Amino acid sequence: MKLVTAIVKPFKLxxxxxxxxxxxxxxxxxSEVQGFGRQRGHTEVYRxxxxxxxxxxxxxVEILADDADTARIVEAIVTAARTDKIGDxxxxxxxxxxxxxxxxxxxxxDAL
Amino acid sequence: xxxxxTAWVLVSAALVLFMxxxxxxxxxxxxxxxxxxxxxxxxxxxxxxxxxxxxxxxFSLAFGGGGNGWIGxxxxxxxxxxxxxxxxxxxxxxxxxxxxxxLAFVAYQMMFAxxxxxxxxxxxxxxxxxxxxxxxxxxxxxxxxxxxxHWVFSPTGWLFKRGALDFAGGAVVHINAGIAALALIVVxxxxxxxxxxxxxPHSLPLTLLGTGILWFGWFGFNAGSALxxxxxxxxxxxxxHLAAAAGMLGWLVVERLKDGHATTLGAASGAVAGLVAxxxxxGFVGGLSPIAIGAIAGIVCYLAIQLKFKLGYDDSLxxxxxxxxxxxxxxxxxxxxxDKAVNSLGANGLLNGGSDLLVDQLTAVVATLVFSGxxxxxxxxxxxxxxGLRVSSDDEAEGLDLSQHAETAYNxxxxxxxxxxx
Numbered sequence: 001m002k003l004v005t006a007i008v009k010p011f012k013l014x015x016x017x018x019x020x021x022x023x024x025x026x027x028x029x030x031s032e033v034q035g036f037g038r039q040r041g042h043t044e045v046y047r048x049x050x051x052x053x054x055x056x057x058x059x060x061v062e063i064l065a066d067d068a069d070t071a072r073i074v075e076a077i078v079t080a081a082r083t084d085k086i087g088d089x090x091x092x093x094x095x096x097x098x099x100x101x102x103x104x105x106x107x108x109x110d111a112l
Numbered sequence: 113x114x115x116x117x118t119a120w121v122l123v124s125a126a127l128v129l130f131m132x133x134x135x136x137x138x139x140x141x142x143x144x145x146x147x148x149x150x151x152x153x154x155x156x157x158x159x160x161x162x163x164x165x166x167x168x169x170x171f172s173l174a175f176g177g178g179g180n181g182w183i184g185x186x187x188x189x190x191x192x193x194x195x196x197x198x199x200x201x202x203x204x205x206x207x208x209x210x211x212x213x214x215l216a217f218v219a220y221q222m223m224f225a226x227x228x229x230x231x232x233x234x235x236x237x238x239x240x241x242x243x244x245x246x247x248x249x250x251x252x253x254x255x256x257x258x259x260x261x262h263w264v265f266s267p268t269g270w271l272f273k274r275g276a277l278d279f280a281g282g283a284v285v286h287i288n289a290g291i292a293a294l295a296l297i298v299v300x301x302x303x304x305x306x307x308x309x310x311x312x313p314h315s316l317p318l319t320l321l322g323t324g325i326l327w328f329g330w331f332g333f334n335a336g337s338a339l340x341x342x343x344x345x346x347x348x349x350x351x352x353h354l355a356a357a358a359g360m361l362g363w364l365v366v367e368r369l370k371d372g373h374a375t376t377l378g379a380a381s382g383a384v385a386g387l388v389a390x391x392x393x394x395g396f397v398g399g400l401s402p403i404a405i406g407a408i409a410g411i412v413c414y415l416a417i418q419l420k421f422k423l424g425y426d427d428s429l430x431x432x433x434x435x436x437x438x439x440x441x442x443x444x445x446x447x448x449x450x451d452k453a454v455n456s457l458g459a460n461g462l463l464n465g466g467s468d469l470l471v472d473q474l475t476a477v478v479a480t481l482v483f484s485g486x487x488x489x490x491x492x493x494x495x496x497x498x499x500g501l502r503v504s505s506d507d508e509a510e511g512l513d514l515s516q517h518a519e520t521a522y523n524x525x526x527x528x529x530x531x532x533x534x
Binding site: 011014042044045046050051052 | 510
């Protein structure tokens with residue numbers, strides 16, 4: 001089993017969600033995050049004082065998946081989230097030792 | 113000159129001024145949090161730009177003489193000939209003679225000129241470039257607002273002389289701004305993602321606060337239009353309040369029946385719909401008529417706001433649905449409910465045996481729609497082709513607050529508000 005983690009532009013979340021729903025992904029967790037990569041932050045001005053804000057708002061999407069599905073999921077996220085502009089984000093995959101569904105106690109791929 | 117009347121008109125000017133911040137919060141609560149400063153700024157900015165334009169040329173074009181009925185001359189440009197206590201405005205004689213200083217009237221009407229174009233910012237929410245807004249706003253005030261105010265409000269205006277009635281601005285303010293809003297959104301296009309993407313109001317408490325301020329200020333708008341502290345002002349005030357109340361009830365009943373819930377946004381919208389519809393009628397109807405007018409407006413406007421989804425125009429905060437439709441409903445219902453017993457300078461509507469008024473009202477509605485619609489569309493196109501009316505796609509995604517004003521509305525000390533100075 002794998003954990004697919006993606007950092008995407010907030011306004012692309014809906015496209016990502018729809019793409020994943022369309023390929024039988026059973027669930028996902030999303031969170032609002034801030035960070036920086038190559039994309040610059042922005043400046044704000046208050047009574048002439050300029051504030052540089054480096055952290056850019058992003059959305060983190062996390063999906064637990066069977067090994068066999070991982071490549072398709074990554075590809076779907078990349079396609080849906082791409083704008084070809086700097087700051088489109090990243091997707092990475094990490095191995096997962098165990099998954100348990102709390103309600104039933106099912107474990108492993110049954111719990112996905 | 114009457115000191116009581118003067119006091120009431122001066123206070124009314126302040127009340128109407130307060131409506132523009134009220135409108136800013138009414139709209140500001142309805143947009144997403146990345147666009148709230150953009151919305152507030154467009155409204156507050158109108159208080160700056162229009163006030164200056166008004167004393168330089170706007171008032172003179174609206175209330176100056178010239179005798180052509182279409183537009184005033186420049187006799188009062190730059191506040192000339194207005195400072196003396198006995199300053200005289202063309203047409204304001206006999207029954208219409210002012211009992212307040214001309215400057216009080218200039219100030220009072222200034223606040224109408226400010227809020228009218230501010231109304232259309234709700235339709236164009238989330239996507240109008242500030243620079244384009246500034247230029248359109250100034251041009252519109254001079255080329256559309258002042259002429260229409262002259263036609264309808266000035267006793268020398270052609271619609272006024274025909275017999276069309278508009279106590280406080282059903283045509284001049286609401287139909288005028290409403291059709292301009294429609295022209296603007298035709299040129300601007302839809303917001304990115306509309307209508308499929310959820311665009312929730314970010315703070316309905318702000319919207320309800322704004323509604324309360326509008327309701328409060330509207331007493332100055334309508335009862336102040338009596339231009340005196342008298343029985344007519346009292347009638348207009350109670351009419352205004354009852355129409356707001358009935359508008360809220362009408363909207364909520366049909367909303368509850370159709371959507372299953374009575375919502376806070378519905379209560380706010382219904383009250384505003386009632387206030388819009390009673391605006392032209394406030395000093396010409398009495399008895400329970402305001403309740404009927406408000407309730408009809410609440411129901412009709414609720415139905416009207418569904419149209420944008422059918423017709424595919426992004427009237428973001430329902431300026432067309434509430435102000436244009438509500439203004440037309442009020443202006444036409446005046447031809448039904450008007451009662452000369454309430455105001456001898458008015459006329460009788462259908463229910464009181466008068467049939468001419470409805471025709472005159474229809475004329476005023478159509479004339480305002482055609483003139484304001486065409487000129488607003490041409491102005492919007494001109495601004496769009498020269499300096500641009502719409503923000504870039506990236507700026508729209510980022511939000512107006514940051515892209516247009518380099519500010520953010522809500523900073524709670526989280527990571528997003530950490531930064532360095534310099």
